[in-house]
Amino acid sequence: xxxVTQTPxxxxxxxxxxxxxxxxxxxxxxxxxxxxxxLGQKVEFLVSFYNNEISEKSxxxxxxxxxxxxxxxxxTLKIRSTKLExxxxxxxASSKPTGGNTEAFFGxxxxxTVV
Amino acid sequence: xxxxxxxxxxxxxxxxxxxxxxxNYSYGGTVNLFWYVQYPGQHxxxxxxxxxxxxxxxxxxxxxxxxxxxxxxFNLRKPSVQWSDTAEYFCAVNPPNAGKSTFGDGxxxxxxx
Numbered sequence: 001x002x003x004v005t006q007t008p009x010x011x012x013x014x015x016x017x018x019x020x021x022x023x024x025x026x027x028x029x030x031x032x033x034x035x036x037x038x039l040g041q042k043v044e045f046l047v048s049f050y051n052n053e054i055s056e057k058s059x060x061x062x063x064x065x066x067x068x069x070x071x072x073x074x075x076t077l078k079i080r081s082t083k084l085e086x087x088x089x090x091x092x093a094s095s096k097p098t099g100g101n102t103e104a105f106f107g108x109x110x111x112x113t114v115v
Numbered sequence: 116x117x118x119x120x121x122x123x124x125x126x127x128x129x130x131x132x133x134x135x136x137x138x139n140y141s142y143g144g145t146v147n148l149f150w151y152v153q154y155p156g157q158h159x160x161x162x163x164x165x166x167x168x169x170x171x172x173x174x175x176x177x178x179x180x181x182x183x184x185x186x187x188x189f190n191l192r193k194p195s196v197q198w199s200d201t202a203e204y205f206c207a208v209n210p211p212n213a214g215k216s217t218f219g220d221g222x223x224x225x226x227x228x
Contacts, residue, residue: 035216091159
């Protein structure tokens with residue numbers, strides 16, 4: 001069964017460093033998403049991406065964040081200068097709109113630890 | 116904007132007890148509804164989903180949920196919980212034709228053996 005894959009599963013980085021989280025969405029999906037879950041908290045929407053551009057972003061997704069689809073398969077989230085509060089689990093998801101039954105498929109997440 | 120409320124933040128049950136976790140949403144139109152489970156340290160797993168049709172939806176691991184449109188609710192149920200059901204449970208909604216989901220705050224379920 002096709003699935004969304006994320007790498008790495010765990011990333012430790014020093015404060016102020018840039019980090020890139022990688023995702024390979026399901027191949028025939030058209031919409032891509034990043035979500036964040038700070039430890040013990042709920043899953044929060046960061047950004048959605050369609051047709052090579054951001055379609056929606058939350059207030060969390062500030063200038064420190066960027067997304068890119070550098071080739072036909074990868075979808076990346078870059079954090080330019082990490083802060084301690086960026087430590088969280090980051091989930092990638094993808095979906096293929098099909099009438100009214102749209103479901104996002106989630107990857108297993110990347111746990112980012114900023115030290 | 117849509118929002119999701121899960122009123123039970125932490126539920127503690129003994130094994131074999133019945134479970135019902137509440138989920139209410141606010142959105143002015145048709146929605147797709149989901150319940151996810153997250154075991155400690157793990158990723159989200161889809162338990163069940165509702166798009167249309169029979170409002171009683173059966174999912175994996177013996178879970179079910181009932182969509183009550185008039186109450187904007189999608190409560191999760193299980194007749195008899197097991198210790199292995201200890202996890203965080205999230206309700207989520209998204210409008211049709213959009214995979215962007217809004218999640219509730221989650222409910223922590225602890226099942227005592």
